[in-house]
Amino acid sequence: MSSYDASIAIAVGDSALRVEVIAAAAATSAQVTAVEDPRDFARYLPKATVIVADKLTAELVASHSRAPVLFVAADPGPIDYEAAMKCRSAEAFIIPAESKQLLSALADRVRPQQTSGNNFALAIVGAAGGVGTSTFAYAVASVAGAGLLIDATSYSGGLDLLAGIEEEPGARWPDLAAGSGSVNAVDLHRALPRVGELGILAAARSGHAGQPSIKPARREAIFQAAAMHPAGAVFDCSPLEIPQACEHVVILTAAEVRPTAACAKLVAELEAKQQKCSVVVRYRQWSGLSKEDIAKIVHRDPIAEIPTLRGLTKAADTGGLRRLPRGLRGAAENVVGEVLA
Structure with missing residues (x-):
């Protein structure tokens, strides 16, 4: 997978938080798609390399994709860890305070990896x-x-x-x-x-x-x-x-x-x-x-x-x-x- 093939789906329900997440994701080399309507989750989430979700979308995200999920919460928090667990989130961030950490986590997941034709x-x-x-x-x-x-x-x-x-x-x-x-x-x-x-x-x-x-x-x-x-x-x-x-x-x-x-x-x-x-x-x-x-x-x-x-x-x-x-x-x-x- 090259960085050009990688894609980030922003499935964040909070509109203000979504804007902050899009800004962080845009700094990666991956394609970024903001999925605002939950009815579109079935169309976009299964194709994503990594997904960003919040407490408003966590449960729906879990039912539509097995891609890695990063959970976000608005500053000053706290993080709703129960919601984060519902979407099997690997990491959670308070935004915008931890926007740099979110960017780093996104970059790790869309960075090109060397594989061979036998990889599975x-x-x-x-x-x-x-x-x-x-x-x-x-x-x-x-x-x-x-x-x-x-x-x-x-x-x-x-x-x-x-x-x-x-x-x-x-x-x-x-x-x-x-x-x-x-x-x-x-x-x-x-x-x-x-x-x-x-x-x-x-x-x-x-x-x-x-x-x-x-x-x-x-x-x-x-x-x-x-x-x-x-x-x-x-x-x-x-x-x-x-x-x-x-x-x-x-x-x-x-x-x-x-x-x-x-x-x-x-x-x-x-x-x-x-x-x-x-x-x-x-x-x-x-x-x-x-x-x-x-x-x-x-x-x-x-x-x-x-x-x-x-x-x-x-x-x-x-x-x-x-x-x-x-x-x-x-x-x-x-x-x-x-x-x-």
Whole structure:
């Protein structure tokens, strides 16, 4: 993406505040569009590289785009953090007092980034718990030759354990808590433990409560950096924590009634946000639905199927998935061929 391709959508309801934000955004090299009428949000917001919102528009903005959002409030404040959270804002500013900081944040998000033709940002989510989301995310990242596999779930057992590199040196999430501003994708990769060339950002190996927490703005900056890695990134996440940087979401569902019903709801929600998504089916010993049944329920054909894999959990727990079982690899190859080709 060049700076000429980048665009900033100003979806600020307060007219006086909107004027100040437009003035700050105009100092970037990106195209700036002021969207005053909420009825136009569906037309302009999905195309934006970054969006600026306030408390009057926060909830609507969240329903129309997954682009990064910067939240603004009029001087002297205070910032309505509840509204900022509704639009998944990465940062918040009091304007015009913090106009320079807003300009810097906008510039970071529209600055040209070096990528290759293999660059991608793919989310893997589970329609229900226990379907093997982390395992499949690792399989897809391995088969795709991704540069990064990111544990984007707040409560996780650790992708490094799954990959068999729990004792390898390298940064985990708490080690990245300090710092602010943009993050370099290559530097991030260099800091992480790796399986071959796949860098894995996992949860901490210790469960102590004293670990530093990651601020939302810091998490978002790391997600954005990972998405720009030249070899691409796969994100292991929950349906409620899909990083805004992800271009496509793969939903993994078990071939059972309740997970498939949840999958159908998630597909509908993602489609409403104009988020590209696909469905993968996992069969377990008690699975009762066929691929055709699932297609009817979720209103789209699954792009891959994972057969029942006996002993997979034990293998992952005792030594990590050093070798992918044939059925798991085959499903991952189908996803790579369908989504990333």
